[in-house]
Amino acid sequence: MNKKLTLISLSVALALVGCTDEEAKTLNSQPIQKAETTAGQSEAMTAEEASEKLNQLFAENFEQSLKLNPIRATAIGDNRYNDQLPNFLSAEYRMKMHNFTASWLQKVKQIDRTLLSGQDRLSYDVFVYQSELALEGEKFPGHLIPLNQSNNLTSFFAQLGSGQSLQPFKTVEDYDNWLKRIDDGVKILDQLIVNMNQGIEKNVVQPKALMEKVLPQVKAHIVDSPTDSIFFQPIESFPEDFSEEDKKRLKEAYTKVIAEDIVPAYKRLHDFIEEDYLQHARNTFGLSEQPNGEAWYNYQLKTFTTTDLSAEEIHQFGLKEVARIRAEMQNVMKQENFEGSLSDWFAYVQSNPEFYYDNEEELLQGYRDLQAKVNKLLPKMFDVQPKSDYEVRAVEAFRAESASGASYMAGSSDGSRPGIFYVNTFNLKGQPKFGMETLSLHEAAPGHHFQISLQQEVEGLPMFRRFGGLSVFSEGWALYAESIGKEMGMFTDPMQYYGRLSDEMLRAMRLVVDTGLHAKGWSRQKAIDYMMENSSMADTDVVSEVERYIAWPGQAVSYKVGQRVITELRAEAEKKLGEQFDIREFHRQILIDGALPMPVLKTKIREWIASKQSA
Numbered sequence: 001m002n003k004k005l006t007l008i009s010l011s012v013a014l015a016l017v018g019c020t021d022e023e024a025k026t027l028n029s030q031p032i033q034k035a036e037t038t039a040g041q042s043e044a045m046t047a048e049e050a051s052e053k054l055n056q057l058f059a060e061n062f063e064q065s066l067k068l069n070p071i072r073a074t075a076i077g078d079n080r081y082n083d084q085l086p087n088f089l090s091a092e093y094r095m096k097m098h099n100f101t102a103s104w105l106q107k108v109k110q111i112d113r114t115l116l117s118g119q120d121r122l123s124y125d126v127f128v129y130q131s132e133l134a135l136e137g138e139k140f141p142g143h144l145i146p147l148n149q150s151n152n153l154t155s156f157f158a159q160l161g162s163g164q165s166l167q168p169f170k171t172v173e174d175y176d177n178w179l180k181r182i183d184d185g186v187k188i189l190d191q192l193i194v195n196m197n198q199g200i201e202k203n204v205v206q207p208k209a210l211m212e213k214v215l216p217q218v219k220a221h222i223v224d225s226p227t228d229s230i231f232f233q234p235i236e237s238f239p240e241d242f243s244e245e246d247k248k249r250l251k252e253a254y255t256k257v258i259a260e261d262i263v264p265a266y267k268r269l270h271d272f273i274e275e276d277y278l279q280h281a282r283n284t285f286g287l288s289e290q291p292n293g294e295a296w297y298n299y300q301l302k303t304f305t306t307t308d309l310s311a312e313e314i315h316q317f318g319l320k321e322v323a324r325i326r327a328e329m330q331n332v333m334k335q336e337n338f339e340g341s342l343s344d345w346f347a348y349v350q351s352n353p354e355f356y357y358d359n360e361e362e363l364l365q366g367y368r369d370l371q372a373k374v375n376k377l378l379p380k381m382f383d384v385q386p387k388s389d390y391e392v393r394a395v396e397a398f399r400a401e402s403a404s405g406a407s408y409m410a411g412s413s414d415g416s417r418p419g420i421f422y423v424n425t426f427n428l429k430g431q432p433k434f435g436m437e438t439l440s441l442h443e444a445a446p447g448h449h450f451q452i453s454l455q456q457e458v459e460g461l462p463m464f465r466r467f468g469g470l471s472v473f474s475e476g477w478a479l480y481a482e483s484i485g486k487e488m489g490m491f492t493d494p495m496q497y498y499g500r501l502s503d504e505m506l507r508a509m510r511l512v513v514d515t516g517l518h519a520k521g522w523s524r525q526k527a528i529d530y531m532m533e534n535s536s537m538a539d540t541d542v543v544s545e546v547e548r549y550i551a552w553p554g555q556a557v558s559y560k561v562g563q564r565v566i567t568e569l570r571a572e573a574e575k576k577l578g579e580q581f582d583i584r585e586f587h588r589q590i591l592i593d594g595a596l597p598m599p600v601l602k603t604k605i606r607e608w609i610a611s612k613q614s615a
Contacts (some may be wrong), residue, residue: 050115054108054124058462061104065464068100074166076456076467077412082167083177085184089146089191098138105131122593123462125600130468133303140296144199145206147192148551149213154192154266155399157185158221162396163234165409166417170239175250178234182257189265193272200280204290208281209524210551211273218273220398221266226258230398285527286518287553297518300554304471305561306597311519314557318511321560322534325505332498346536355432355495360394360425366433367392367423370440377488378446383584384592386453390419390444400426404548405541406439408448413456413466419449430541434499437490438482442503446587447478455594465594471555473595476562479507483563487583505535506545507563510556514549524550565598566590569605576609 045053066073069088070081086093108127116124147153159165161178168174199205223229235254238247282289287297301311326342333345340348349355357363371392378385388411395403403424411419421444423431441447451474456466482500491497509531516522516530527546531537537545549556569590574581589608596604 045112045115047115047117050111051120054111054116054120055462057104057107057111058123058127058464061108062463064100068096071166072467074168075410075412077414077416079168079174079177082174083180085181085188087184087187087191089143089188089195094138094143098135101131101134105135119460119593122596122600122604123465126465126468126596127462129306129597129600137299137303140292140299141199141202141204143195144202144204146195147214148206148210149217150404150548150551152214152217152399154189154214154218154221154269157189158230158398159396160185161231161234163237164396168417169234169237172242172246172250175234175246175254179253179257182231182261186261186265189269192269196272196277200277202291205277205281207285207524207550208278208283209285210547211278211281213547215270215273216401217399218266218270222263222270223258226255226263229258229262230396231258231262285524285550286521288518288521294519297553300518301557304554304558306470306472306599307561309561311515314511314561315515315520317560317564318508318513318515318557321508322505322512325501325508326534329498329501329505332494332501335494343533349432349434349498349536350429350538355434357428357431357433360428363425363428363431364392364394364423366436367421367440370436371444374440374445374488374490377490381484381488381583382446382450382587384454384588386445386450387457388415388418388453390421390449392421392423392444395422395424395426400424404544405430406443408443408452410449410452410456419444419453421449427538427540430538432499432536434495435502436499437485437496438500438503441482441485441490442478446484447481448474450481451477451591451595454591458592458594461594468595470595470597471558472562472565472598473601474562475559476564476566477590479504479559479563480566483567502536506537507556507559509534510545510549511560513546514554514556517546517549518553562598565601569602573605573609577612580612 066078066081068086070084070086073079073081088094088097105128108124108131111124113121113124160167161182163169167178167181169178196205221229221231226232232254235251238250242250287293287300290296297311301309301314305314329345330342333340333342338345338348357366371390375389390408390411394400395407403422403426405424407422409420409422411417421440425431443449452469455461458466482503485491485500486497491500513522513527513530517524517527524546527549528542531542531545532539535542570586573586589605590601593604
């Protein structure tokens with residue numbers, strides 16, 4: 001699944017801050033604002049003063065970051081900047097981000113780390129790690145390929161304007177804020193064309209197969225009548241307390257901006273892609289085919305795994321996992337008294353109508369029933385739970401055809417906007433009944449919804465950690481959450497357990513296919529064939545998955561890498577603590593400090609184990 005959690009807004013905004021070699025030299029030569037403290041002052045600090053200074057810096061940094069990224073503010077329920085949308089694809093914005101990151105890194109590193117302990121040291125390590133990684137990535141030109149079918153800024157813009165996403169439409173001011181944000185959004189749509197033209201000039205372009213999928217996504221917003229636009233939906237659902245005068249004014253304003261600004265901007269982009277960009281798009285698929293592509297992919301792996309694992313190591317890990325899971329699948333075949341090969345089994349589960357729903361509402365209700373079931377089982381494995389629950393919704397029609405099978409969008413920290421478990425009902429054959437338990441555990445509780453909500457609720461964490469995220473931690477945890485389903489009391493039916501194996505196989509295949517595509521020269525078709533041979537996934541889902549890996553190099557390997565770290569840490573804790581080991585306490589230790597890079601998580605859990613042993 002495109003799965004993820006990660007808010008599309010934040011992943012898009014942060015992923016696109018890259019630059020060309022020439023720009024990187026310019027950025028790195030810029031003067032950095034001098035830090036407020038000096039090394040000498042840092043050395044003279046007491047531990048208490050160092051802690052106070054560090055957290056003051058984090059608070060100031062986060063506050064300024066919201067001004068630079070207003071979408072992030074909106075996402076966490078801070079509505080002060082709901083009328084702003086900076087052109088984060090522009091060279092000017094990338095320069096601002098470079099100076100911001102470099103300056104704050106310098107300030108934080110002037111705090112003597114040896115004076116810090118506990119949460120302060122964790123926060124210091126996470127901040128420094130993420131800042132240095134961001135600066136390292138500036139030499140790669142991600143902004144020249146800002147659009148694909150998986151991370152599609154045009155679709156995100158439409159989600160915002162639909163009234164069903166992050167942007168609030170509860171007051172007249174909310175409606176006026178969105179009108180102002182539309183002006184900025186249209187500029188970004190045009191900036192997409194500018195950047196992609198620059199990409200053509202520098203031979204940094206997307207694969208043609210991906211951009212062909214973008215065309216219908218963009219075309220969906222080119223409508224003859226403004227009332228047919230998704231951007232008109234907020235006008236059709238005014239709050240009851242709006243005056244007739246405000247309704248009339250807003251309806252006229254939205255009708256005008258849709259007809260004169262939004263639709264023409266989408267048409268300009270659509271025509272550019274269709275008539276120009278596709279002529280220059282490449283027929284290769286791996287990131288290694290781009291200029292400096294091998295180094296770029298290695299950076300992507302480092303970003304998404306927070307480790308130094310090589311592409312070859314990840315590839316071999318994947319091959320071993322695929323073989324192991326195939327053997328477990330064959331055991332399920334025996335339990336079901338099925339005679340034939342594993343390929344025959346895959347064909348059987350794909351074609352048997354009893355494994356699939358006939359309509360959307362039955363599928364959605366099935367997930368809501370699972371929600372109630374899982375909630376009753378959670379106390380067995382967890383002594384801390386989120387304060388708020390989540391909603392199950394179908395993926396919006398305008399993006400369903402090319403969207404992943406499921407995803408999670410985090411709610412606001414104050415509970416005013418719930419977390420949403422999105423289920424794609426476009427192709428019901430892509431949503432087998434036997435896969436529902438494991439998918440629910442992954443996306444909702446105790447997976448993404450659980451982990452992200454708890455992180456946002458933790459008191460005392462610096463804001464950058466409360467609302468931060470790391471794919472390897474979030475996806476690793478969600479995959480681990482699937483693996484404990486049987487301990488919780490799930491997977492009592494062999495077919496539901498097969499569903500878990502099927503989803504784990506997907507994550508194992510990702511290790512092989514992602515590295516195959518981006519480091520070993522695999523073609524799109526070779527990747528598709530490999531996944532068809534090793535799974536019972538529907539053809540359409542396999543194609544969607546492979547094209548997602550092409551669009552988002554490295555992200556797909558984070559699941560198994562993160563799960564392996566958490567599983568190994570649990571085994572280590574069980575062995576060293578013996579009867580002292582409490583699974584609920586272990587889970588709390590993993591979750592309670594939010595998303596951590598894997599090296600930091602290992603250190604933290606091992607220190608916890610040592611403290612338990614010495615108690």
